[in-house]
Amino acid sequence: MKKVELLTVTKNRRINKEYVIIHAASNEKLPEIFPGQFVEIKVENGPNTFLRRPISIHEVDESKNEIILLIQEIGEGSRLLAKLREGDTIDLIYPLGNAFSIPSKGSKALLVGGGVGVAPMLILGRVLKENGVEPHFLLGARSKEILMELDNYEKIAEVGVTTEDGSLGIKGFVTDHPLMNEKLGEMEIVYTCGPDPMMRAVAKKAKEKDIKCEVSLENLMACGIGACLCCVVDTKDGHKCTCTEGPVFDTKELKEW
Amino acid sequence: MKKVELLTVTKNRRINKEYVIIHAASNEKLPEIFPGQFVEIKVENGPNTFLRRPISIHEVDESKNEIILLIQEIGEGSRLLAKLREGDTIDLIYPLGNAFSIPSKGSKALLVGGGVGVAPMLILGRVLKENGVEPHFLLGARSKEILMELDNYEKIAEVGVTTEDGSLGIKGFVTDHPLMNEKLGEMEIVYTCGPDPMMRAVAKKAKEKDIKCEVSLENLMACGIGACLCCVVDTKDGHKCTCTEGPVFDTKELKEW
Amino acid sequence: MVNLGIDLNGLSLKNPVMTASGTFGFGEEYEDFINIDDLGGIVVKGTTLHHREGNPYPRMAETPSGMLNAVGLQNKGVDYFISDIYPRIKHYKTGIFVNVSGSTIEDYIATAEKINELEHIPGIELNISCPNVKEGGMAFGVHCPSAVAVTEAVRKVYKKHLMVKLSPNVTDVTEIAKGVEGVGADSVSLINTLLGMAINVEKRKPALSTITGGLSGPCVKPVAVRMVWQVFNAVKIPIVGMGGIMNAYDAIEFMLAGATAVQIGTANFIDPTVTIKVIDGIKDYMTRHNISDVNELIGGMIIE
Amino acid sequence: MVNLGIDLNGLSLKNPVMTASGTFGFGEEYEDFINIDDLGGIVVKGTTLHHREGNPYPRMAETPSGMLNAVGLQNKGVDYFISDIYPRIKHYKTGIFVNVSGSTIEDYIATAEKINELEHIPGIELNISCPNVKEGGMAFGVHCPSAVAVTEAVRKVYKKHLMVKLSPNVTDVTEIAKGVEGVGADSVSLINTLLGMAINVEKRKPALSTITGGLSGPCVKPVAVRMVWQVFNAVKIPIVGMGGIMNAYDAIEFMLAGATAVQIGTANFIDPTVTIKVIDGIKDYMTRHNISDVNELIGGMIIE
Ligand SMILES: Cc1cc2nc3c(=O)[nH]c(=O)nc-3n(C[C@H](O)[C@H](O)[C@H](O)COP(=O)(O)OP(=O)(O)OC[C@H]3O[C@@H](n4cnc5c(N)ncnc54)[C@H](O)[C@@H]3O)c2cc1C
Ligand SMILES: Cc1cc2nc3c(=O)[nH]c(=O)nc-3n(C[C@H](O)[C@H](O)[C@H](O)COP(=O)(O)OP(=O)(O)OC[C@H]3O[C@@H](n4cnc5c(N)ncnc54)[C@H](O)[C@@H]3O)c2cc1C
């Protein structure tokens, strides 16, 4: 069940010049949250942030009833969120959207995140592992400076890295990494979230090898709960709402993918 | 010369449940500021605070290049201002408006402030005294709890007080105080700022005794610099701008006063 | 106790707070957040005779204190509504209105006829003001003769409450309000969205796939309140006011200007519980102002 | 170096950034903050044949991302302008436009004739769209025949640049734009304020003494950009766009929609130096996008 709730910021940590990680605690027991789901967050006090902002759930800490968000400062809304301080309250609607599918035990999965698109991959990797799937992370960024801290991912599984400037890992795009080439055939499924061109390139490689590919789309949203029909994506079945029937789609369902 | 400038909040002190006093420092030497002048302050980050808010200059501290403002929390704008913290910057246009007139040396003046209308009286009292005039303060409030701290005024001159609930000073309105009755005849001039009914009552008493009375009006303002013509008051000379030809007016100039 | 019940030309609503079409789905989307039965009424998503895919993505852009949308009446058609949705929502104890749109007068008539048969739908809202479709929609609503023609035609076949939703994109909204009143509209609702546009300056491209779209949210409130007041001074039938209502104060503003009821649209996106807060806020205001009957607010602006 | 100079139908401006009438006084009010000579042009406060006291206080109300005003053309009349103000401002090295308003066509003609004599005033902006006066003003601008009649009459006596300021409170702004183009307008400027209203809910009274007033600020930008784009597709004369411009991005949005120049109004109240920031911001944008001539931006929206 979705709810609208005021949570309390318990931590706001800057991880590099573009990203912060915010922990927000609920007074109640968290509802069940699946990897790929997101929140709609109200940006208080912004003259130009009238609508809520959709943000993926990066991780949850059930012991503390905390939701963890990874936020990239890109415009006014995210800049204001990045300024939140411990003790501030934030107004969330959550949990929203569908979830990544979990393949059968023993299979391997590739999790490809680019830029802020790595956000849902952390929780996904953990849950996959808990379900006996072998996750492989592949994270891409423009440069080492704005890559995520890798520790949390490495705790779960091996992490492949690409940077456009070659400052860490393989120089190039995620599709240039061996995980996306030599190793791709071993995978049961590829998950990807990030800039549109990246996701399309990943989906193309997966398609070539006939591997199932799930993408998490970042369409513009007004309501996040299926009421406004603004966030549609063109599927073989007509327009579907990214906020309720997504954000995760099997690329086979999507038109022009 | 008016200017628009970013100042730094050096202190924000709550004096009671309705009022805060904010100190804001300029990097430069303050321009000359006269009692009765005001600033137009930009309220950042308020979805419903599009226009600047006019706020009287409560006092200046030339040694620190600080402007001191007394702010009453009344709506969204003032509530956001009250939340400013040390180190925050505020965007001011100042100094704006005309000023109270200063009578000749040796004369007596009565300064009547009600509610937040006491704001310009502090700087006025000090400057009058510096100019050899004998100021008498008369401050009114609904109740003791929301009356200003009196020390600063008492440093300058005797302070008469009225509260509507009688919790301090004379019970009633400022016009019930002896300073407005027995003593009024001794005054060269009466200055008043506060709620409209209060100012009108003060002006009426002054008129009866044929004493000069200057009021500081709080008309709604959009620009504060004479460009929009929104803040007009009806004078015997036609519409005048409260922001440039006021906020201080001799009640004799005003229609229906 | 205060009375919140209002009378919409013979149709009673338990309170004056309704939801606006296209912003509240079919009510179901909000069941997690509020009890739909607490509302005065709901207007469900715009319905047309045939299935419509709506406009391509992108369909929305945020603007100062508002948003543009270009959904373009995506819906599965009236038959699907009747067979699949109506059975799921007819139990709501609130006034359910279907927002009816079309490309031709015949479409409107055929859709209205079908909805006339539904026992638990006490009224339709005739949408002659949708700015997001190429044919019909707003084209009907911005000219008096066509607005009158479509209303008259639907009136003949539709026997229950006929609310006509007016476009703000006109020189004189009272002319059209009077026109549709003259041919039997039971009430008018206003405003639909203002025609607007935004450009992504970095990409130098329109923000919406359709270039122009409909503006809603608090930014339009001053225009909406003005039109409600103008129409209040021009017609006798009740007015349902909307456009930018975010809280109880805004709702009361519309009622003081002449609205008998209000609809809340875009605000549902910001706070899915806003409707209930507005109802509670109206009660508080009435208590504070010693008003026992909400009907006293209607057109209650004091002019000196 | 980028070229910022634009050509307004034969009249050169050093850059496309002007100030909007009624928001910039006579320029003098802003001398403490900026160098007026840096602007592309200024449009001074609405001027009428005779002295006008304007509307009673209160004349303004803040609204979400905007404001309502009901100033009502307070001014000392054209003769006072010529004798007292003109001598003080004629030295500005910027295009000075006088915004001319009136209650009758004769008023407009008489005022325009007088201004025609002023050497340092290269143009007038014919205000047929002021919503805040009982007679004339917007009444002229919302109907095509009267808009055309007043423009035609003034065109006969006024020999310099004739800019006509259009009202957004119309069903079809292109009809009126084409109409005034047809009778010799050199350019059109748009939008004037949207007719709006606000009620003080606690007092149950209108926020403005005149009940309705003119809405301006960022809230109106989507409507304004849409109208500029519609007019751009309908007329050949240059368009001066305005409505809610707060920064260089907004100004560029108007140019991409089809404006040759822009005017900045309400934003001057928030930041008296905004005009200069917009000019600088346009330069930065051009450099970043490798655009050497600002004229390339005009109507430069890419439609796929
Ligand atoms: C399902 C989903 C999950 C997301 N997860 C994350 C996340 O975990 N971390 C994160 O940092 N970002 C995430 N985003 C993107 C995030 O919503 C936008 O970056 C954010 O809304 C930008 O707001 P802003 O005010 O900072 O930028 P703006 O100034 O509003 O815009 C900057 C850019 O962001 C885009 N944008 C603006 N509003 C939205 C919106 N409502 N939805 C999508 N894009 C928008 C604009 O097109 C523009 O290009 C997610 C988006 C979606 C749809
Ligand atoms: C010359 C002058 C000097 C002032 N000095 C002080 C001062 O020293 N300290 C202080 O606390 N207040 C002062 N005020 C009043 C102050 O400007 C308003 O209280 C403030 O703008 C309210 O803003 P808000 O957002 O908190 O309230 P809002 O929610 O905007 O409104 C609350 C009330 O304040 C009034 N108000 C709103 N905007 C304005 C405006 N621009 N101008 C005037 N009234 C407005 C409204 O009518 C309403 O009744 C002064 C006003 C003027 C004109």
Ligand SMILES: Cc1cc2nc3c(=O)[nH]c(=O)nc-3n(C[C@H](O)[C@H](O)[C@H](O)COP(=O)(O)O)c2cc1C
């Ligand atoms: C996303 C969206 C979709 C809408 N769809 C419809 C619709 O299908 N039919 C209709 O009559 N109005 C539609 N509207 C208009 C609203 O019902 C309402 O008239 C308008 O949004 C103004 O109210 P608001 O400011 O409270 O949203 C839609 C508005 C939005 C924002």
Ligand SMILES: Cc1cc2nc3c(=O)[nH]c(=O)nc-3n(C[C@H](O)[C@H](O)[C@H](O)COP(=O)(O)O)c2cc1C
């Ligand atoms: C206080 C005020 C006074 C105005 N006076 C005039 C006027 O005298 N003549 C006129 O043509 N427009 C007048 N306008 C309209 C502006 O010139 C401009 O068209 C409108 O405000 C939209 O632009 P903006 O959103 O940038 O302010 C006035 C606007 C405001 C806010």
Ligand code: FES
């Ligand atoms: S964002 Fe409203 S339906 Fe998806």
Ligand code: FES
């Ligand atoms: S506030 Fe604009 S002229 Fe006074």
